[in-house]
Amino acid sequence: RYFPNPVESNLHIQGNFQELRVFDSFGREIFPERIQDAQGEIINFIKQIPGIYVINLITPQGPKSIRILVK
Numbered sequence: 001r002y003f004p005n006p007v008e009s010n011l012h013i014q015g016n017f018q019e020l021r022v023f024d025s026f027g028r029e030i031f032p033e034r035i036q037d038a039q040g041e042i043i044n045f046i047k048q049i050p051g052i053y054v055i056n057l058i059t060p061q062g063p064k065s066i067r068i069l070v071k
Contacts, residue, residue: 001013001014001015002014002055002066002068005068005069006068006069006070006071007045007068007069007070007071008045008070008071009044009045009046010042010043010044010045010046011042011043011045011055011068012040012041012042013040013041013042013043013055013057014039014040015039015040015059016038016039016059016060017035017037017038017057017058017059018036018037018058018059018060019034019035019036019056019057019058020034020035020036020038020041020055020056020057020058021034021035021055021056022043022053022054022055022056023053023054023055023056024048024051024053025051025052025053025054030048030053031043043055045070048070049070050069050070050071051069051070052067052068052069052070053067053068053069053070054066054067054068055067055068
């Protein structure tokens with residue numbers, strides 16, 4: 001589960017995942033540190049330019065990608 005979408009500042013991601021990576025619309029990884037083995041995360045988008053971002057998660061159920069809009 002993730003919220004809010006669209007995002008103005010912080011994105012909250014809830015759930016169990018082994019890895020989380022965030023990419024901009026050009027495919028560039030925007031947070032170089034990979035978040036691993038977490039039950040949830042808050043991602044700060046305040047300094048990012050508005051646009052579409054993709055978050056790739058590796059979960060116990062397999063890989064998952066979510067698209068978010070940053071205002």
